[in-house]
Amino acid sequence: MTEHHVLELERFLPYRLSILSNTISQAIAREYEQRFELSVTEWRVMAVLGRYEGLSAVDVAVRTAMDKVAVSRALTRLVQAGRVKRTLADRDKRRSVLALTSKGWKIYDQVAPAALEHERQLLSTLDAEERAWLEKILIKLGTEGIGAMNAAVTTR
Amino acid sequence: MTEHHVLELERFLPYRLSILSNTISQAIAREYEQRFELSVTEWRVMAVLGRYEGLSAVDVAVRTAMDKVAVSRALTRLVQAGRVKRTLADRDKRRSVLALTSKGWKIYDQVAPAALEHERQLLSTLDAEERAWLEKILIKLGTEGIGAMNAAVTTR
DNA sequence: GCTTTATAGTTTCATTTGAAACCATTTGCA
């Protein structure tokens, strides 16, 4: 009598989060991908450069949680397309100093508001109380929750 | 004086969900990827086959939210490795009928409990009230929220 | 029954991705 410990994918939190996240990201990306010929990775790079000027490639990688190879490739395309300006830091010739060009800003100024509007629409289905809980829960999962998972593994 | 409508990635819900989801999935996958030489897609296929016997490849694709090419490839490897048995349906020779082999079950019986344990650890940082809200919010976002986003786009 | 259309699944090809190796510059320190 084999009794198996069954996992129901559709109730499994990591799976549900993955589906939800991908569906949301795709919905937003659909908007700008063909319209501006902009990949998700490129957009993420532009997004942080719109927020913080003068970052290096590694800084961008940290802020976007992308790996540096992906950032390097995205930057190559963005510089190529005249959307980002790259110069070398005076004091450290390894580091690049990055900023959106005016062409880059023009795209940013169309994509960023659209993205925020999407977020607003998404959240419009939650009331204030639910949003507050969501905020709290996301923070908790990100800080303690993931730590708890990893701790359970690495101590084995 | 150009005033830009700035998007802060670290406060942007889609981005935060993406990071959270990827971090969680990676933490779990790390566990079984080398240990069983099992990719995430392969594991997802095995997970639904552990839950429902006799599905076809398309059925698996629907339940895992993967595309059928990915499922086809995962199945090729799983059958190859003797972890899944594939036969043809009598009434419809196009459809395959899939099931875990005993070898497949052995792996399932190790991976599924580990995955559930990870989920438990992750959720252990939330109290009952928070978990209830999370459940409610996830459902709401998945049903209404995504619809609201898409509606806002397609009516433009 | 025969032809068109739909469905299940695989293969092909081009693109994306990631890990590791790599080059250049800078930093630490004997």
Place this chain on the structure above:
DNA sequence: TGCAAATGGTTTCAAATGAAACTATAAAGC
């Protein structure tokens, strides 16, 4: 100073991925 280790970034190579074309079988229309 001078040499080892670290850091910023790019390139290379192999594997993963996705779209579209393709094969085989089944269902529908006439």
